[in-house]
Amino acid sequence: MKNWWKILGVLLVLYSIIGGFLIPVPAVNRVSESIRNLYFHVPMWFAMIVLATISVIYSVIALSKSSEDADIKSSQSASAAIPFALIGLITGSIWAKFTWGNFWTNDPKLNGVAASLLIYLAYFVLRSSIADEQKKARISSIYNIFAYVMMIVFILIIPRFVDSLHPGNGGNMAFGKYDLDNNMRTVFYPACIGWILMGVWFTEIRVRTEKLKRKYLYGND
């Protein structure tokens, strides 16, 4: 059964929902039970980064092989990354209101994510502005590579050098401020894998739909 990984993704996320609420969490000051948001807010970012990475890899392939198939996979995985970024921002914003007092703060990671989102939205505007498919593939693939590098710089590199309220900055990526204990790891890692698989499923559906659309519009070429 070739769709086993889709079912696995659903099961892992379902497990993270059940375990996320049942498995005991450390009592951290001011955050309290909302530390459970970790199981839902953070996997959004992991899924987004994995999808953006898939997108840039296919961009490179599309450029080097002039492959329309790779261009479709590149653009559709980038499209699938956007809702993860938006949901990550919204869930993070609500969490910030409860723990930091504001929906938005002047924080490097938050600003970095917002800037990266705009850069990727510009990628889609660029694509829609070019009519010829091959030109569109070439130019947008080049832009995709730059967009990816900027995103990595904005959300993974710069925040480490700057002081911030955001957990994980100033220490290692593994949310050191929250003392991610072993109990939480048993839910957090499956949640990340589950949502990454869901993101790949979203991408696969988009790719198949786009290929059908092109076949219908342009025939079998």
Next chain:
Amino acid sequence: MAFILLIFFSATLSAQNSEPVEMADLFYREGKIYLVIAIVSIVFGGMALYLFLMDRKITRIEKKINDKYV
């Protein structure tokens, strides 16, 4: 000697946060968490089912188009 020991012990105590963190223990004891789990699971499970049905619809369209254009 006793004075030095007293200073030593008070120093370790001051490093701790003495107020207990308020968690939702009563909520959990009353078993209400199972309602939350059930609702979120149903919401997500319903969306996953919808995704699966859409996936199947696309598979059928793919078969149709491949028969027509191949």
